[in-house]
Amino acid sequence: xxxxxxVGLGNMGAALVRGLLKSSAKNPLPIEVYDVDKHxxxxxxxxxxxxxxxxxxxIQQHKNVLIFCVKPQDLPTIGKTLGGKLERDNLIxxxxxxxxxxxxxxxxxxxGPIIRAMPNIAAVIGEAxxxxxxNEKAEESHKNRAEQIFKAVGxxxxxxxxxxxxxxxxxxxxxxxxxxxxxxxxxxxLKMGMPKELALKLATQTVLGSAAMVKSMGLHPxxxxxxxxxxxxxxxxxxHELEERGLRSMFVSAVEKATLRSQELGRNS
Numbered sequence: 001x002x003x004x005x006x007v008g009l010g011n012m013g014a015a016l017v018r019g020l021l022k023s024s025a026k027n028p029l030p031i032e033v034y035d036v037d038k039h040x041x042x043x044x045x046x047x048x049x050x051x052x053x054x055x056x057x058x059i060q061q062h063k064n065v066l067i068f069c070v071k072p073q074d075l076p077t078i079g080k081t082l083g084g085k086l087e088r089d090n091l092i093x094x095x096x097x098x099x100x101x102x103x104x105x106x107x108x109x110x111x112g113p114i115i116r117a118m119p120n121i122a123a124v125i126g127e128a129x130x131x132x133x134x135n136e137k138a139e140e141s142h143k144n145r146a147e148q149i150f151k152a153v154g155x156x157x158x159x160x161x162x163x164x165x166x167x168x169x170x171x172x173x174x175x176x177x178x179x180x181x182x183x184x185x186x187x188x189x190l191k192m193g194m195p196k197e198l199a200l201k202l203a204t205q206t207v208l209g210s211a212a213m214v215k216s217m218g219l220h221p222x223x224x225x226x227x228x229x230x231x232x233x234x235x236x237x238x239x240h241e242l243e244e245r246g247l248r249s250m251f252v253s254a255v256e257k258a259t260l261r262s263q264e265l266g267r268n269s
Contacts (some may be wrong), residue, residue, distance in 0.1 A: 002029060004065045004149070007056070007078065009035035009044050012095060013069030016123035021048050023126060030130060034059065038204060062087040065145060068104075072096045072265045079107035088112035091142050093149070097168050098266030101135040113138035115146045116164055118172045119153065127172075128154030131167040135207030165266070169259030177254055182207050 110115035119130040189199030
């Protein structure tokens with residue numbers, strides 16, 4: 001029987017499991033989970049309907065969709081247990097930052113289809129942004145299965161493997177950048193005398209609404225920005241301050257730094 005097995009229940013792995021379970025209509029396959037921390041397994045399984053595994057050796061070795069959500073440096077340990085044991089009718093999906101499909105194949109001694117994906121933490125509420133690439137062994141049926149899984153927890157897009165580290169830097173780490181934006185906007189309201197609760201609600205809805213407009217209207221953010229900006233108004237004064245302080249450059253540099261770190265993890269871990 002085909003199933004989904006999630007290995008690694010850190011923040012991202014647990015978010016993915018919970019998102020898949022909430023989207024059971026989009027994902028009809030049974031779900032099994034494994035983590036070295038048994039408490040994490042118990043937390044995620046609970047009354048959700050997922051089944052916990054006691055050991056990596058309990059993983060079904062054929063007709064399985066294996067999603068690896070462990071730390072990149074943990075891949076060799078998994079390889080020691082599962083290396084050479086997985087049949088080619090499995091589909092391996094990895095969200096390990098920096099790890100190429102060829103590296104995963106080598107560590108697991110696996111000659112079947114591998115898909116490398118980078119979702120983000122918003123999978124827990126079904127709003128993840130995920131980019132994916134596939135090795136040469138992956139057929140359309142495998143790609144469709146991976147797309148089904150990640151569309152169950154948000155939006156999913158295909159790209160080439162050479163861009164996956166930059167995907168990590170942009171959308172993989174991106175929620176943390178936006179959380180800082182929301183926090184900073186709320187702090188600005190607080191500084192100007194606004195109650196903390198109101199400032200946070202307004203900042204959150206402002207970011208949510210702005211993103212929704214970009215997505216629904218299909219317009220470049222610069223066009224939408226200009227629609228808010230009037231001559232000698234409040235917005236242009238604020239935008240001038242942001243440009244003066246290098247906000248745009250800081251975000252570009254943040255994506256660059258996270259991308260370089262992802263590349264480093266791929267080389268050294």
